[in-house]
Amino acid sequence: MSISVRVLLFAALQDAVGESELTVPLAPEDATSTALLNALVDAHPAIGPHRPTLRLAVNQRYVRGDVPLADGDEVALITPVSGG
Incomplete structure (x- = not known):
């Protein structure tokens, strides 16, 4: 049995993955943000170079480190933004 996590x-x-x-x-038993990122990089290697600078938001709240995930969670992967 597995859980499903929605990733934005x-x-x-978005450009890299299409x-x-x-x-x-x-x-x-392995539902954490780190396991999610590992699975994403395995499935979509283009995410790998962005991994060191990603911010994660779980259910619209920024999180740090390795956090547990539950079935139906929404995880947004946010890259650095620059502007002027």
Whole structure:
């Protein structure tokens, strides 16, 4: 049995993957933000170069470090933004 996490991609990640949203299955015993990122990089290697600078928001709240995920969670992967 697995859980499903909805992943939202923006900007460079959306361009790299060609999708704005993905559904990622994870094993419940390994359902963490780190496991999610590992699965995403395995499935979409173009995400790899962005990984060191990504910010994550789980259910519209920024998180730090390795956090647990639950079935139905929404995880937004946010790349750095510059502007002027």
